[in-house]
Amino acid sequence: xxxxxxxxxLYSIAATLSGPLYATELxxxxxxxxxxxxxxxxxxxxxxxxxxxxxxxxxTGKLYAQxxxxxxxxxxxxxxxxxxxxxxxxxYAITGSRFTYAAGRLVLWSPDPDLVDVDGKVLASNDFRxxxxxxxxxxxxxxxxxxxxxxxxxxxxxxxxxxxxxxxxQAYQFVASGNASxxxxxxxxxxSSSLAPAGSFWEVPASMHEPIMQQGVLLEDTxxxxxxxxxxxxxxxxxVAHGYDLPGQNTHNAYSR
Amino acid sequence: xxxxxxxTALVITxxxxxxxxxxxxxxxxxxxxxxxxxxxxxxxxxxxxxxxxLVLPPTVLGFYLLLALGPEGAIGGLMESIGAKPLAFTFTxxxxxxxxxxLPFVVQPLQDAFAGIGRxxxxxxxxxxAGPLDRFFSIAxxxxxxxxxxxxxxxxxxTLGEFGVVLMIGGNIPGSTQVLSIAIYDHVExxxxxxxxxxxxxxxxxxxxxxxxxxxxxRRFRVIRL
Numbered sequence: 309x310x311x312x313x314x315x316x317x318l319y320s321i322a323a324t325l326s327g328p329l330y331a332t333e334l335x336x337x338x339x340x341x342x343x344x345x346x347x348x349x350x351x352x353x354x355x356x357x358x359x360x361x362x363x364x365x366x367x368t369g370k371l372y373a374q375x376x377x378x379x380x381x382x383x384x385x386x387x388x389x390x391x392x393x394x395x396x397x398x399x400y401a402i403t404g405s406r407f408t409y410a411a412g413r414l415v416l417w418s419p420d421p422d423l424v425d426v427d428g429k430v431l432a433s434n435d436f437r438x439x440x441x442x443x444x445x446x447x448x449x450x451x452x453x454x455x456x457x458x459x460x461x462x463x464x465x466x467x468x469x470x471x472x473x474x475x476x477x478q479a480y481q482f483v484a485s486g487n488a489s490x491x492x493x494x495x496x497x498x499x500s501s502s503l504a505p506a507g508s509f510w511e512v513p514a515s516m517h518e519p520i521m522q523q524g525v526l527l528e529d530t531x532x533x534x535x536x537x538x539x540x541x542x543x544x545x546x547x548v549a550h551g552y553d554l555p556g557q558n559t560h561n562a563y564s565r
Numbered sequence: 566x567x568x569x570x571x572x573t574a575l576v577i578t579x580x581x582x583x584x585x586x587x588x589x590x591x592x593x594x595x596x597x598x599x600x601x602x603x604x605x606x607x608x609x610x611x612x613x614x615x616x617x618x619l620v621l622p623p624t625v626l627g628f629y630l631l632l633a634l635g636p637e638g639a640i641g642g643l644m645e646s647i648g649a650k651p652l653a654f655t656f657t658x659x660x661x662x663x664x665x666x667x668l669p670f671v672v673q674p675l676q677d678a679f680a681g682i683g684r685x686x687x688x689x690x691x692x693x694x695a696g697p698l699d700r701f702f703s704i705a706x707x708x709x710x711x712x713x714x715x716x717x718x719x720x721x722x723x724t725l726g727e728f729g730v731v732l733m734i735g736g737n738i739p740g741s742t743q744v745l746s747i748a749i750y751d752h753v754e755x756x757x758x759x760x761x762x763x764x765x766x767x768x769x770x771x772x773x774x775x776x777x778x779x780x781x782x783x784r785r786f787r788v789i790r791l
Contacts, residue, residue: 369754438654443737445755471654471736474750482736486635487653 334532335380337364337371339387340477341449341494342410342522345550346385352546353539359532367475369446375400375527382533385409385524387476388448392523405526409540410552412520414452414512417483417498418490424508430490431462438471440482440491449476452517453492459516496551514553521555571764573740574748581656581744582724585663589671589720590713592664597675598701619669627733630662634734654736659744662730671720678712679705711783722775725768 338346343365350361364371364381372391375384376398384401386392389408395401416431418424423435430436441457442450450472457463457470471487473479476494483491495511524540526533544554567575600611618626633640634653640661641651652658682705690700706713728746735742737751745768752761 367754369756437650438736440736443751445751468738468741471738474732474737474754481631482653485631486637486641487631487651487734488736 332359332532333362334359334382334530334536335362335364336383336385336536337366337375337379337381338385339368339371339522340365340475341387341412341496342385342552345410345496345547345552348546348550349540349543352543353536356539357535359535361536367446368448382526382528382530383524383536384527385522387412387520387522389521389523392525395525395527401525401527402529405529405537406523407537407541408521408555409524410522410547411514411555412449412452412522413495413514413551413553414449414456414492414517414520415495415498416490416510416512417493417507419483419486419507420489421506421508423490424510426510428460428510428512430510431457431460431466436469436489438469438482438488439466440471440473440479440488440493442476442479443472443474447473447475448520448522449492449494450479452520455517456492456512494551499549499551522552567763567767568760570739570743571745571748571760574743574745574764575767577656577740577743578725578745581659581663581727582721584660585667585724586671586717586720588660588664589667590717593668593671593675593716597672598679598705600672601676601679615672616669618666623666623727623729624733626662626666627730630658630665630730630734634658653734654738654742656741658734659731659742662734663724663727666727666730667720667723670723671716674712674716674719675709678709678715681712682708714782715779718775718779722772725772725775 336346336350343363346363350363354360366374368387368391371379371381371384371386372395375381375395384392384395389406392401392406396403396406416424416428418430418436424430431439441453444450444454454463457466471482473482476497479491480493480497482488483493492512498509524537526537548554596611596615600608600615631653632638634651635641636645636651641653644651652661686704686708687700690704695703726746727744728750731742731744731747732750735744735747737743737747745764749761749764749768752758752764
C-alpha cells in the first residue's frame with residue numbers, strides 16, 4: 309500500500325514537472341476590454357481544433373511590461389497600437405505580424421433611463437455630479453474620451469467632475485455601482501457584461517475621436533499561434549457582435565433604441 | 566524635479582495623512598482605552614475587527630467601500646436620505662477609507678501603551694480622590710505619550726503609502742483625490758520612469774524620516790522612563 313502511494317506521488321510529481329514541456333499550450337495575453345470576446349473565440353477554436361487556449365487578461369501597459377521582462381506569452385492582443393508597435397520595434401514581437409483586430413467605440417452610458425439624450429447634450433449640463441472615464445494617460449479609451457470631451461468643448465468646464473478609472477473596466481464599474489451618474493465607456497462593455505444593458509445611451513460618433521485601433525502581435529512564431537490568429541481573423545461576426553468595429557468599417561446598430 | 570501636478574498630489578497626500586491621523590487619534594483613544602482595560606466577552610471580537618485591515622488586501626476594503634458609498638449602499642443611501650452629497654470620489658470619502666485602512670496602526674500602539682500603565686498608578690490616583698476624567702488626563706495620557714507618538718507617526722506614514730483603497734474609491738481627480746501613490750502608478754504605467762523616480766524618492770525619504778523619528782524618540786522616552 310505504501311509503495312503504491314509512493315509511486316502515485318512520484319508519478320504525479322513527474323507529471324507536473326514534465327507537463328509544461330510537452331503540452332502545446334497556447335497563451336494569449338489580452339487587454340481586459342477584449343477578454344470576454346476572446347473567451348468566446350477561444351472556445352470556438354478549442355471546439356474546432358482541440359487546442360487549449362490560456363487567456364491572460366490585464367491592462368495593455370502591464371502586459372507590455374511583463375512581455376519585455378520575459379513573460380511566456382505567444383500572442384498579445386493590446387487595446388492600442390502603440391504598445392504592439394513598440395514591441396515590434398524593440399524586437400520582442402515577430403516582425404510583420406502586427407495587425408488591427410478591432411476598432412473600439414465609445415458610448416456614453418447611464419443606468420438612469422432618462423439621463424442621457426440621443427445627442428449627448430447632457431454632457432454640457434449640470435444634471436450630473438460625476439462623469440467616469442478611463443485615465444487618458446493610460447488607456448486608449450480614456451484618450452478617446454478626452455478627445456470627445458474636448459471636441460464638445462466641455463473638457464475644461466467638467467474638470468473636477470471627471471473621475472478616472474485606471475482602465476475602462478474600472479470606469480464602467482464606477483457607473484455600474486452608481487457612484488458616478490454616467491460614463492464614457494467602451495461600446496463593447498455592456499454587451500459583454502452579464503448584466504443586460506439598461507438605462508440610457510449615446511453612441512459617440514466615430515468622428516469625435518481618433519480611431520481606437522486595437523492591435524495584436526505574434527510573440528512566439530509557432531504553428532498553433534499562427535493558426536489561432538488566422539482563426540480569429542475569420543470570426544469578424546463575433547467581434548462585431550461584442551460591440552467593436554472592424555478596421556475601416558463603422559457600425560451603428562449596437563444600441564438601436 | 567516634481568511637476569506641478571505631482572506637487573499638488575504631494576499636498577493632497579500630506580493633507581489626507583494629517584486629517585486621517587487626527588481623526589484616528591480622537592476615535593482611537595476611547596477605543597484603545599476600552600480594549601486595554603475591558604474583560605468583556607466581545608473584546609476579542611473587537612480586537613479581531615481592529616486588526617482586520619492588517620491582513621485584508623486594500624482592494625477588498627476599497628471594493629466594499631465603493632459599494633457602501635454608492636446610492637444602493639448603506640452609507641450612500643443614508644447620505645442620500647438626509648440630502649447630503651455622496652462621498653465616493655471626494656476627499657471626505659478618502660478620509661473615511663484611510664481611517665479604516667490605518668485603524669490598527671493607531672489603535673494597537675495606544676492599546677499597548679494603556680495596558681503598559683497597569684492599574685496601580687490609576688488606583689493610587691483614585692485614592693487621592695481624582696475623578697475618572699482627571700485620572701485619564703493627568704495619569705494615563707502623559708504615561709502613554711510614547712504610545713501616542715508611535716500611533717501618530719505610524720498612522721500618518723501608513724496613510725502616506727495608501728494605494729489600493731484610493732485606487733478603488735478615489736477617481737484620480739487632481740487637486741482633490743489624486744494622491745502620490747496613484748501619481749507614481751500613472752507615471753510607471755505610462756512609461757514615464759523619470760517622473761516616477763522623482764516622486765518615489767520623495768515618498769521613500771519622507772517615510773524613512775518619519776520612521777526614524779519614531780525609533781529615535783522612542784529610545785529617548787524609554788531612557789527617561791528608566
